[in-house]
Amino acid sequence: MSTTTLVAPSAQPRVTRIVTAITRSRELAIALVLVVILLAATTKRHTFLFSHDGWRDTLLSPSILLVLAIGEMVVIVTRNVDLSVGSTLGISAYVTGKIFIAHPGIPLIAVFVAGLLVGAVLGAINGLLVTIFKVPALVITLGTLYIYRGFLTHELGSGRINADDFPANFQKLGTQQILTIPVLTLIGLFALVLVGYYLQTARGGRELYAVGSDPDAAVLYGLPTGRRVFGAFVLCGSLAGLAGVFSVARYATAFSGTGLNLELQAVAAVVIGGVAIFGGSGTVWGAAIGAFLLITIDRALPILGISDFWQGAVVGALILGSICLDRLLSMRRTHRLIEARDDA
Amino acid sequence: MSTTADRATAPASSRTYPAYSRPWVLRTLLTREFAVIALLVLVYVYSSVNIAYFDSSLTIYNLLRDNAPILMMALPMTLIIITGEIDLSVSSTLAVSAATAGVLVKEHSVPIGLAVVIALLLGCVLGALNGFLVAYVGLPSLAVTIGTLALYRGLTEGLIQTNRIAQFPPSWQDLASKHLGGVTSPWPLVLVPMVVLTIVFGLLLHFTTFGRGVYEIGNSSEAAHFSGVEVARTKFLLFVLSGLVASFAGIYVMLRADSVATDTGTGTELKVIASVLLGGVSIFGGRGAMHGVIAGVLLIAVLNSALLLDNQGSEIIQIIIGLLLVVSVISSSLLQRIRSLVPRRVPAIRPTNAPTAGDESRKVAP
Numbered sequence: 001m002s003t004t005t006l007v008a009p010s011a012q013p014r015v016t017r018i019v020t021a022i023t024r025s026r027e028l029a030i031a032l033v034l035v036v037i038l039l040a041a042t043t044k045r046h047t048f049l050f051s052h053d054g055w056r057d058t059l060l061s062p063s064i065l066l067v068l069a070i071g072e073m074v075v076i077v078t079r080n081v082d083l084s085v086g087s088t089l090g091i092s093a094y095v096t097g098k099i100f101i102a103h104p105g106i107p108l109i110a111v112f113v114a115g116l117l118v119g120a121v122l123g124a125i126n127g128l129l130v131t132i133f134k135v136p137a138l139v140i141t142l143g144t145l146y147i148y149r150g151f152l153t154h155e156l157g158s159g160r161i162n163a164d165d166f167p168a169n170f171q172k173l174g175t176q177q178i179l180t181i182p183v184l185t186l187i188g189l190f191a192l193v194l195v196g197y198y199l200q201t202a203r204g205g206r207e208l209y210a211v212g213s214d215p216d217a218a219v220l221y222g223l224p225t226g227r228r229v230f231g232a233f234v235l236c237g238s239l240a241g242l243a244g245v246f247s248v249a250r251y252a253t254a255f256s257g258t259g260l261n262l263e264l265q266a267v268a269a270v271v272i273g274g275v276a277i278f279g280g281s282g283t284v285w286g287a288a289i290g291a292f293l294l295i296t297i298d299r300a301l302p303i304l305g306i307s308d309f310w311q312g313a314v315v316g317a318l319i320l321g322s323i324c325l326d327r328l329l330s331m332r333r334t335h336r337l338i339e340a341r342d343d344a
Numbered sequence: 345m346s347t348t349a350d351r352a353t354a355p356a357s358s359r360t361y362p363a364y365s366r367p368w369v370l371r372t373l374l375t376r377e378f379a380v381i382a383l384l385v386l387v388y389v390y391s392s393v394n395i396a397y398f399d400s401s402l403t404i405y406n407l408l409r410d411n412a413p414i415l416m417m418a419l420p421m422t423l424i425i426i427t428g429e430i431d432l433s434v435s436s437t438l439a440v441s442a443a444t445a446g447v448l449v450k451e452h453s454v455p456i457g458l459a460v461v462i463a464l465l466l467g468c469v470l471g472a473l474n475g476f477l478v479a480y481v482g483l484p485s486l487a488v489t490i491g492t493l494a495l496y497r498g499l500t501e502g503l504i505q506t507n508r509i510a511q512f513p514p515s516w517q518d519l520a521s522k523h524l525g526g527v528t529s530p531w532p533l534v535l536v537p538m539v540v541l542t543i544v545f546g547l548l549l550h551f552t553t554f555g556r557g558v559y560e561i562g563n564s565s566e567a568a569h570f571s572g573v574e575v576a577r578t579k580f581l582l583f584v585l586s587g588l589v590a591s592f593a594g595i596y597v598m599l600r601a602d603s604v605a606t607d608t609g610t611g612t613e614l615k616v617i618a619s620v621l622l623g624g625v626s627i628f629g630g631r632g633a634m635h636g637v638i639a640g641v642l643l644i645a646v647l648n649s650a651l652l653l654d655n656q657g658s659e660i661i662q663i664i665i666g667l668l669l670v671v672s673v674i675s676s677s678l679l680q681r682i683r684s685l686v687p688r689r690v691p692a693i694r695p696t697n698a699p700t701a702g703d704e705s706r707k708v709a710p
Contacts, residue, residue, distance in 0.1 A: 083614075133678065134677055135677050138627055139627050139669060144670065146662045146665050149662055150660065154657065229701035261610070264432075268491070268494065313495055313501075313502055315495075316500065317495055319487065319495075323491065324483065327481060
């Protein structure tokens with residue numbers, strides 16, 4: 001049993017490898033929690049999942065946090081953090097509104113591209129500051145959190161961009177479904193698959209993990225650490241920008257408080273998904289399930305008879321529980337490796 | 345490495361190199377902390393001259409009264425960040441303590457004095473939970489305190505629900521708004537605990553072995569452990585102190601506003617951390633000083649009230665805080681890089697007595 005850990009993975013048959021990888025995975029654990037919550041809420045009230053609105057909301061509500069969490073995960077895996085995503089989302093939502101006011105007939109795809117671009121520019125500012133000056137991302141993005149939000153408040157003041165400023169086809173997009181799956185969720189899942197595939201297979205993606213697990217070693221190994229970290233910030237920013245467009249499509253409004261305090265929720269989703277806060281490990285799939293879990297808990301608790309006033313407490317306990325679990329698992333793994341080494 | 349032995353045996357007077365590369369005046373003046381202090385003085389003088397009503401005693405009174413919670417919470421936060429950890433849960437601890445005291449007084453008719461004591465104890469317990477998870481379980485504080493940020497805020501929401509917690513006994517409310525001396529004096533009563541806490545934490549950080557340990561942990565927690573610093577206990581105590589101070593701030597906020605709501609203090613944690621970092625504390629730990637942090641808090645406070653008096657929107661102050669943060673970290677990194685480009689000047693050694701044997705060996709050593 002203990003020696004199996006020392007066997008090179010490729011010596012095992014492919015099927016065994018995949019099965020053990022899945023059953024041992026951290027993602028499966030929180031996916032199970034998600035399923036249990038969904039089941040419990042559905043048995044209590046059938047409409048939670050088995051009704052048109054219930055099914056749609058289950059998939060649609062997490063779409064904004066899902067996209068934010070994907071971007072945040074890519075940054076966290078490089079041992080950085082982006083606290084400015086909430087403000088970036090706000091600015092992108094504002095720009096989306098502005099575009100619609102100026103050109104009411106603009107094709108929807110252009111708006112999405114614009115949101116991505118706005119986010120990419122804001123993310124690039126973060127990335128440049130962090131990589132050129134080699135300063136901690138926490139401080140820089142805390143700074144840009146204030147700057148971007150201040151800029152947004154300066155532009156919008158106490159005003160807001162309202163539902164009637166948006167064309168009907170854009171507003172419909174917020175609830176539109178293809179094969180019962182909401183369009184926004186589909187776009188989010190598409191981004192998830194792209195980023196997940198890149199992180200898992202592409203050279204650049206693997207290098208992100210390398211940079212995160214030991215930045216100095218990555219430099220010595222000759223990896224373009226600066227470029228990778230910069231790329232991660234740009235990706236995170238563009239996804240936050242995309243989330244801004246989502247937010248407008250979903251809520252049909254943009255004001256100075258759009259996306260306020262979302263940054264810590266995004267980090268929480270990533271942490272719940274089993275991504276180490278100090279980088280180098282975790283998957284984007286986990287972060288995505290974390291986002292679904294956070295939002296689903298919010299919706300399920302009142303149905304399960306827990307007053308929704310206690311939702312925040314449950315979410316907090318969940319974050320603490322999941323990092324404690326991670327710690328426990330990694331300690332067990334270390335023990336097993338040490339045992340295996342001693343036996344060998 | 346025989347040099348250490350030689351140096352130990354050589355008489356102290358035989359040292360031919362200065363103890364510091366720069367005289368103490370330069371050492372004091374050319375620091376991050378002093379730059380912030382200078383900026384603070386500059387902004388203060390500029391505002392006093394150019395902005396109407398800025399130098400009135402009411403402005404100073406409001407400035408101190410409104411920023412007291414941030415200053416108080418910044419004190420333990422400084423020590424925590426110097427050890428290389430972070431506490432994001434302070435604003436939620438503030439809220440849950442205030443809510444506990446409020447609910448006890450208004451709904452269970454507990455005498456307010458007892459309720460305050462219970463709230464302070466609760467603050468210690470909440471801080472201890474953070475400290476236990478970070479120091480003894482070894483979890484990253486960023487993740488732990490994001491979790492407790494949500495948890496404690498959730499407890500606040502659960503405690504208060506839809507109730508309106510307000511109208512505390514006027515004698516206690518007065519404590520939060522009283523002036524020291526006459527009504528016209530610019531000093532609020534809360535200045536007393538503020539100054540006391542500042543002195544306590546300043547002494548703790550700069551003049552005790554505990555404080556030296558805090559710096560050592562920040563520089564290298566392993567080296568600190570081997571040199572006899574109780575790493576886990578130090579971190580644990582700091583988080584307990586942070587919880588205690590946050591709950592004290594919570595009671596103050598509750599009495600000052602005469603109400604507690606589910607969103608009391610939301611977002612304060614980032615303001616506190618921004619002030620501490622602006623004051624020259626490194627987010628990686630190991631460096632920073634109390635006078636810098638106090639100047640950092642006051643700088644943001646003075647800017648805020650000056651801009652408000654100048655009829656600027658609150659968003660301008662947000663942008664300025666952000667810019668200050670970014671510029672302050674970038675400038676120190678830039679300075680370092682420039683310094684590393686310029687070849688280090690070897691301090692001219694004045695002709696002294698003939699070098700001793702110990703110094704000969706120093707020259708050979710790489």
